[in-house]
Amino acid sequence: xxxxxxxxxxxxxxxSLTSCDNRTFELNQIAVDSTKIDSxxxxxxxxxxxxxxxxxxxxxxxxxxxGYGLAKLDNPALVVPETNFRLASISKQxxxxxxxxxxxxxxxxxxxxxxxxxxxxxxxxxxxxIRHLLHHTSGLKDYFxxxxxxxxxxxxxxxxxxxxxxxxxxxxxPGTQYQYSNSGYAILAMIVEAVSGQSYANxxxxxxxxxxxxxxxxxxxxxxxxxxxxxxxxxxxxEEFVLxxxxxxxxxxxxxxxxxxxxxxxxxxxxxxxxILLHQNDILEAMTSxxxxxxxxxxxxxGWVIDEYRNRHRVGHTGSTQGFRNVYHRYPEESLSxxxxxxxxxGIPKLIANEVADILFNAKTL
Numbered sequence: 133x134x135x136x137x138x139x140x141x142x143x144x145x146x147x148s149l150t151s152c153d154n155r156t157f158e159l160n161q162i163a164v165d166s167t168k169i170d171s172x173x174x175x176x177x178x179x180x181x182x183x184x185x186x187x188x189x190x191x192x193x194x195x196x197x198x199g200y201g202l203a204k205l206d207n208p209a210l211v212v213p214e215t216n217f218r219l220a221s222i223s224k225q226x227x228x229x230x231x232x233x234x235x236x237x238x239x240x241x242x243x244x245x246x247x248x249x250x251x252x253x254x255x256x257x258x259x260x261x262i263r264h265l266l267h268h269t270s271g272l273k274d275y276f277x278x279x280x281x282x283x284x285x286x287x288x289x290x291x292x293x294x295x296x297x298x299x300x301x302x303x304x305x306p307g308t309q310y311q312y313s314n315s316g317y318a319i320l321a322m323i324v325e326a327v328s329g330q331s332y333a334n335x336x337x338x339x340x341x342x343x344x345x346x347x348x349x350x351x352x353x354x355x356x357x358x359x360x361x362x363x364x365x366x367x368x369x370x371e372e373f374v375l376x377x378x379x380x381x382x383x384x385x386x387x388x389x390x391x392x393x394x395x396x397x398x399x400x401x402x403x404x405x406x407x408i409l410l411h412q413n414d415i416l417e418a419m420t421s422x423x424x425x426x427x428x429x430x431x432x433x434x435g436w437v438i439d440e441y442r443n444r445h446r447v448g449h450t451g452s453t454q455g456f457r458n459v460y461h462r463y464p465e466e467s468l469s470x471x472x473x474x475x476x477x478x479g480i481p482k483l484i485a486n487e488v489a490d491i492l493f494n495a496k497t498l
Contacts, residue, residue, distance in 0.1 A: 166196060168491050169186070169188075169196060169488060169491065170198075172484050172487050172488060173186055173198075173200050173484070175479065176200040176201045176474060176476075176479075177200035177201050178201075180202065180205065180208070181201050181202065181373065181476075182201055182202060182203075182205065182363075182365075182366040182373060182474070182475045182476040183199060183200045183201020183202050183203060183210075183211035183363075183474070183475060184199070184200045184201060184211065184472060184473060184474040184475075184481070185197075185198070185199050185200070185211055185212075185213060185215055185217065185393065185394040185471070185472070185473045185474075186198050186199075186200070186394070186470075186471070186472050186488075187213075187394035187397060187398060187469070187470070187471040187472075188468075188469070188470055188471075188488065188492070189398060189401060189402075189468070189469045190466065190467055190468045190469075191467045192402060192405075192467070194398065197213050197394055197398075198213075199211035199212045199213060199215060203215045203361070203362065203363040203364065203475060204362075204363070204364050205364075205366065205373060205375075211363065211475075212361070213393060213394050213395045214348065214361045214393050214395050215361050215362075215363050215393055215473075216348055216349070216350075216359050216360065216361050216362055216363060216391040216392060216393045217363045217391065217392070217393070217456055217458065217473035217474070217475055218352070218363075218365065218382075218388070218389070218390070218391050218451075218453060218455070218456045219388070219390045219391065219392055219451050219456075219458060219473070220388040220450075220451030220452055220453035220456050220457075220458055221314075221387065221388050221449055221450065221451040221452065221453075222388075222390075222449045222450070222451040222458055222460050223317075223351075223385070223386070223387065223388045223389060223390035223451070224317050224386075224387060224388070224435040224449065225418075225434070225435030225436055225449060226336060226340060226390055226400075226435070227317050227320050227321055227324070227332075227336075227385075227386045227387070227435065228266055228317075228320070228418060228434035228435035228436075229340060229409070229410065229418075229435070230320075230321075230324045230332070230335060230336055230339070230340065231262060231266065231320055231323065231324065231434070232410055232414055232418060232434065233339055233340075233409075233410065234324065234327050234328065235414075236410060236411070236414060239327050239328070240262065240323070240327055241262070242261060242262045242263040242266070243261050243262070243263060244261065244262055245257060245258050245259065245260055245261050245262075246258070246260045246319070249322075249323050249326045249327065250293070250297070250322075250326070252297065253296075253297055254297060254299065254300060256299070256300065256301050256302055259305070259306050260272070260302070260306045261306070261307075262320070262323065263422075264306045264307055264316075265313075265316040265317070265319055265320050265323075266316075266320070266422075266433075266434040266435070267310070267422030267430055267432055267433070267434070268310055268311060268312050268313045268316060268422075268430065268432050269306060269307050269308075269309065269310055269311075269422060269424065269430060270302065270306050270313060270315075270316050271302030271303040271304040271305065271306050271308075271309065271311065271313075272296060272302055272303075272313050272315040272316050272319070273295075273296070273299055273302065273303060273315060274313070274314065274315060275287070275292045275295050275296070275314065275315045275318065275381075275384075276314065276381060278295045278298075278299075279295070279380065279381075283380065284380075285380075286354070286378070286380055286381070286382060286383035287380055287381055287383060287384055288383050288384060288385075289318045289319075289321045289322050289332065289384055289385055289386050290322060291384075292315055292318035292319065292322075292384060293318070293319060293322045295315075296315060296319060307424060307425045308424060308425050308426070309424065310422070310424065310430040310431075310432065312432075314381075314384070314387040314388070315387075316387075317386045317387035317388075317435075318384050318385075318386045318387050319386070320386050321385055321386025321387075322386070324336075324386075332351060332385050332386060333350070333351040333352075333353055333356070333357065333385060336351050336390075337350065337351070340409065341396075343409070344396075344399050344400065344403055344408075344409065345396075345399055346392065346396040346399050346400065347396075348360055348361065348392070348393055348395070348396060349390065349391065349392040349393070349396045349400075350390070350391055350392075351385045351389050351390050352385075352389055352390070352391050353383070353385075354383065359391050361393065362391070363456075363473075363475040364377045364455070364475060365377040365378075365453075365454055365455015365456045365475050365476070365477060366455055366475060366476050366477070367454075367455065367476070367477050367478075368476070368478055373476070375455075376454055376455045376477060377454065377455045378454060378455075379453070379454035381453075382453065382454055388451065388453055392473075393473075394471055394473065397460065397471050397473075401460075401462065401469045401471070404462075405467070417433075417434070418433050418434035418435065418436060419433050419434075419436050419438065419447045419464070420433050420438070421433060421438045433447070435449065436448065436449060437449055437450075441461075441463075441486060441489060442489065442490070442493055444463050444465065444466065444493070445463065445464060445465055446461055446462065446463055447461075447462050447464065448460050448461035448462055450481070450482050452477070453477070454477060455475060455476065455477050456473075456474065456475055456476075456477065457474050457476065457477060457478070457479055457480070457481050458471075458472060458473045458474060458481055459471070459472050459481040459482045459484075459485045461482075461485050461489070463489070468492065470485045470488050470489060472484055472485050472488075
């Protein structure tokens with residue numbers, strides 16, 4: 133496998149991130165008062181409440197980076213740029229990147245099928261390719277619906293693989309439809325393990341997080357790894373916030389088990405403009421919509437949703453899980469990114485990110 137020397141990556145990316153106080157910044161010659169941004173984030177900063185982190189970056193420059201509210205309510209800890217949130221489905225782009233690294237080094241190709249990696253997989257696996265898994269066109273059954281009611285311990289990626297191996301078919305013929313599949317990304321994590329001979333958590337740290345200096349980002353394994361500066365997830369019960377940090381599916385890593393901060397998300401965002409981790413042709417492919425057998429576009433790449441907002445091309449992803457709601461939007465043509473991470477399972481950060489974009493693009497006057 134490739135080996136990236138961390139100090140070289142730091143020099144090439146020129147990474148730094150600090151908290152911002154209220155100030156005025158400019159985007160496309162439009163001056164924006166940061167108080168407008170803070171007003172959008174006010175629900176996350178209203179007293180003794182679970183909070184959020186907000187990052188806005190353009191052309192490699194941090195326009196705004198700020199924490200709001202609390203990462204933990206008992207023994208209170210403020211949210212700061214170093215606070216690590218569970219990314220939920222934003223994790224999928226990292227799982228896809230692991231597959232892409234293995235492909236770029238010749239260890240696999242996107243047209244290989246499940247039975248190439250798991251010989252005991254049922255016959256239907258010979259029709260499901262890695263590309264199907266990446267694009268959510270595999271038709272694999274939703275593992276959430278297959279977990280027995282009497283299961284009380286957390287499910288892991290290998291358990292998802294076993295559940296898929298107990299099935300006799302898919303929802304539809306692979307490649308003919310798009311259906312978002314957490315099962316598919318858990319299976320991709322298991323392919324990483326089968327090909328590399330390492331655990332998914334170790335592989336992603338060794339070949340992505342560590343080389344990029346994302347030292348606090350981690351595929352969390354309870355009892356094995358530690359999350360520093362951890363944000364704990366909360367639910368709301370009546371008018372009270374209650375701890376709701378983990379569920380029975382929270383230990384599945386490939387589809388949503390990564391924790392990170394806006395500090396480290398800045399590093400990830402910036403490396404995607406370079407050839408340091410993956411070649412730009414590979415990144416472009418990852419951010420290009422999949423195509424069904426009938427020629428229709430899916431609107432999903434390799435861990436990226438592809439759409440438009442205010443007539444601007446956008447790629448990104450949301451993340452929603454027990455105790456966390458997040459969004460990460462990139463506007464590649466403007467070299468602009470917006471990240472909002474929150475430790476509560478209510479609210480819609482995507483809508484806030486859209487409003488932030490409205491301010492930045494001055495869309496309301498167009």
